[in-house]
Amino acid sequence: MRAWQVGELGEPLGVMKLVEDVPRPVAGPGQLLVRVRAAAVNFPDALMVRGQYQVRPPLPFTPGVELCGEVVAGARRGERLIGNPVLPHGAFAEYALLDAAAAFPAPEALDDAEASALHIGYQTAWFALHRRARLRAGETLLVHAAAGGVGSAAVQLGRAAGARVIAVVGGPAKAEAARALGADVVVDRTAEDFVAVVKQATDGRGADVVFDPVGGDAFTGSTKCIAFEGRIVVVGFAAGQIPAPALNHALVKNYAILGLHWGLYNTRAPQTVQAAHEELTKLSETGVVRPLVSARLPLASAAEAVQRVADGLSVGRLVVLGD
Template identity: 70%
Template sequence: MQAWRVHRTGEPDEVMSLEETARPEPGAGQLLLRVRAANINFPDALLCRGEYQIRPPLPFTPGVEICGETADGRRVIATAALPHGGLAEYAVADASGVLPAPEALDDAEAAALHIGYQTGWFGLHRRAALRPGETLLVHAAAGGVGSAAVQLGKAAGARVIGVAGGADKAAVARSLGCDVVVDRRREDVVAAVKEATGGRGADVVYDPVGGDAYRQSAKCVAFEGRIVVVGFAGGEVPAPALNHALIKNYAILGLHWGLYQRYDPEAVRRCHDTLTDYAARGLIRPLISERARFADAAGAVRRVADGTTTGRLVVLPPAAGDGAGS
């Protein structure tokens, strides 16, 4: 079969190589899945760089999130069990984490549902307890993680303020349903949020960026507000001033969604049922900005790492355009 493999760490487009290799052998409690689509996530780039909290043995195949097909023909979504990731014709996944793909979504959309929307749902509901009528501030609102949070915030009845970088991304955020869009390249984010909320600030802040985005959040979070720290796509891990959180009476909440898979897998399955229902009702639909050819996978991972994409970038398998292998 064809697979993208990493033999040394570095920038994705420099260390990913397309190879012919044997199909992976699933271990105990695992399934072999034929990959129908693989969604690119920022952690895929971190894996290539050797900077992710999990470091699979070399060589490995990136691609942590897939829509696949079981041997008996079931269409499913899963997080791939590294080192046998989804940027290949076949991947391996733990059977306990394999979930039915929503019928309302095509393969690319289904591949982009699991991690981003589960992260958004747990962050907004389990961690921040978002309530109808509250104001939700989403950083990187046009990105893969942010766009999911925007849709989930609207589904929850929140007023959503989206922050995006540049006119094109601001337009995407607006098309997703943001009630207010702030272009961080042209506007003062803190001033714009305070103006939009009558000086009160945002009740919940969803931050997958870190760095300056976090510092802005701390300046425009409301009384009894909640800042949900999802990741650090901006490259800087901020050091929050806890005295500031005390004085302004807000909460800083960390979210590591993968821990729910370990400690509360039933909650993950219940969330999937909710997301499947949302998709069927048209409340959510992953924004797929590009369906990349399998031969272009390394460049796709690099573009996601560079933050130049909007929504989700999904890689299609060789059979969808590059010729299937064995």
């Protein structure tokens, strides 16, 4: 089969190579062989290729951590499923493996590209907003990187929960995307101070919940506009800077800093992942949830797509389609 391979760590465009004759993976016990119909590009793909992710598959490996695929063998042959492929056989290939226990039916309301982008980003946003922050209707939600993969999911789910959503983005194109997603207030951080906008929009009260996949200055600024009893959910560090929060500040202002590692739920509480998938499927059926897929690319363009996400140049989700 054709598959992208990483033989050394580095920048995606430099180290990802499309190989024509990679052996097709063989399903082991509890695994499913799927033909990849679509693979969503995620920031962790770039981190993994660089060797900066918490999961480090042995070299060489095929990157791609999220897919929609069709089962090609066994009792479930023909089923359209979404999930995380079993590494080192990642999603940027013609075939991949899924753990049968962690593979979920693709919502019928979504096409292959949209379905491939539902799992990681929307699950992460769901757990951050509902399980960790306990977001309530009527509260104000501040979302950083709101036009990105996981940020766009948080905007849609925040609106679905009845929250007022303030979206922070970088640039006019991303601002337009955030408005299309339903954000109530959009802040272009390249032209405005989001701290001042949040305070003005909330009459000085601040945001009740902050969804932060960025870190760095985004986190620091969030501590300046967090409400009494507010909750900051730390999802990632796309800025490349891991904050060192002043805990006396959290004490004095009476806010909480919550960490979210969604992957742990797959091993510690898999039933919660199943329940979240069922809720996301219902929301997709009503049209409330629909992944923002900005580009559908051929397999040959996977390295370029991962590099675009790594450089922060993408809007919504980039998806690599199966041939």
